[in-house]
Amino acid sequence: MVNRNYSVIRQRNSTVYQFYFDRVSITTITTEEKILKDIKSSDKIEFIFLVHKYMEKLVFTVLLILTSVMILGCSQKSPEKDNLSSGQINHQSNINQDNSNVTSENTLPNETVPVSNESDEMGNDEFRDFNEEEDEFSDVDELDEMGDEFGDLDSLDEGIEDNQEDEIYDPFEGYNRTMTDLNDGLYLYILDPVASGYAYVVPEGGRKGVSNFIDNLFYPIRLVNNILQAKFYCAGKETLRFVINCTIGILGIFDPAEDWFGIEPCVEDFGQTLGFWGVGPGPHFVLPFLGPSNFRDMFSLYPDSFYDLIARIKPLERQVLFRAFKAVNTTSLHLGEYQLFKKDAYDYYLFFRDAYEQNRQKLIEE
Structure with missing residues (x-):
């Protein structure tokens, strides 16, 4: 009887246990399905959030470009002003030509003026003064010879006009000089x-390898801007360089693409892309820590940040430290050059300003 009751209780308990385990398994399955549904829904939300985020950046970039184009367009000289200035120059040249004709007609020929023997000392003095004035008129031939030695004066005038048209637009010169002095102090001290x-601790080979590795990280920026400028051959070269340097060059530490195969980099950024499509540089502007720039290149920093791998470093403190390390490494490879340029420049602000603008224009035209 006892055994029978025990067996019944045992059978009943096993049924309860089996029912409990079934419920747990059912509950587990239900929980897993719920988690999967939550993951799918969260993926959709995250995807929508990312699309919204990048669409917001895209719209902001377009508005920024349009604003910069409007500002730069307003800073350009109007064609009416150019036509007016050219008309004034032509009018002035016509006046100068008329004056030269009148002078040539009124110039006395080199003839001997007869003087009577009855002239007194006063008459001789007047005659002597007249001959001296005549000698002064004869110096015009010497001026013509000097003009031939120095070249055509018309070509000189054209060069002056070209220099005036290519003059750098610098409405913020006061601020720019102050910021240049600040950057100069930060650099020197x-x-x-x-x-x-x-540089004393790390050998040059190691510093060059670090520079190659960091330059290799800017491949996406160079690739995108070469494509935007329709320079597909250069885009292919950049891709080939990236593959070779990442494999044979050990993650870009070495540069066998250029050293062994002669594949030179095609350095492009969004500022050069805007310049390639006709956007002017705009006002010159000196950025803190970064140095000389202009409105076009300054606004181009934001679109380039989309493809900047260094900008992906999180948190922000690590990114700032990495960029500071990059600046120190780059400076260590060019020690003494800044002081040399500054020493030879009469006005080092104007020197660095003109050098920057001319170099950017050269890169755009290449």
Whole structure:
């Protein structure tokens, strides 16, 4: 009887246990399905959030470009002003030509003026003064010879007009000079000493390898801007360089693409892309820490940040430290050059301003 009751209880308990395990398994399955549904819904929400985020950046970039184009368009000289200035120059040249004709007609020929023997001392003095004035008129031939030696004066005038048209637009010169002095102090008293100590510790080969590795990270920016400028051959070269340097060059530490195969980089950025499609540089502007720039290149930093791998470094403190390390490493490879340029320049602000604008224009025209 006891055994029978025990067996019944045992059978009943096993049924309960089996029912409990079934419920747990059912509950587990239900929970897994719910989690999967939550994951799918969260993926959709995250995807929508990313699309919204990048669409917002795209719209902001387009508005920024349109604003910069409007600002730069307003800063350009109007054709009416150019026509007016050319008309004034032509009018002035016609006046000068008429004056030269009148002068040539009124110039006395080199003839001997007869003087009577009855002239007194006063008459001789007047005659002597007249001959001296005549000699002054004869110096025009010497001026013509000097003009032939120095070249055509018309070509000189054209060169002056071209220089006036190519004059750099610098309405913020006061601010730019102040910021240039600030950057100069930061370079001389902070960046240069740190870079000198870094160069003393790390050999040049190691610093060059670091520079190659960092330059290899900017491949997406160069690729996108070469494509935007329809330079597909250069885009192919950049891709080939990236593949070779990442494999044979050990993650870009070495540069066998250029050293062994002669594949030179095609450095492009969004500022050059805007310049390629006709957007002018706009006002010159000096950025803190970054140095000389202009409105076109300054606004181009934001679109380039979409493809900047360094900008993906999180948190922001690590990104700032990495960029500071990049600046120190780059400076260590060019120690003494800044001081040399500054020493030879009469006005180092104008020197660096003109050098920057001319170099950017050269890169755009290449």
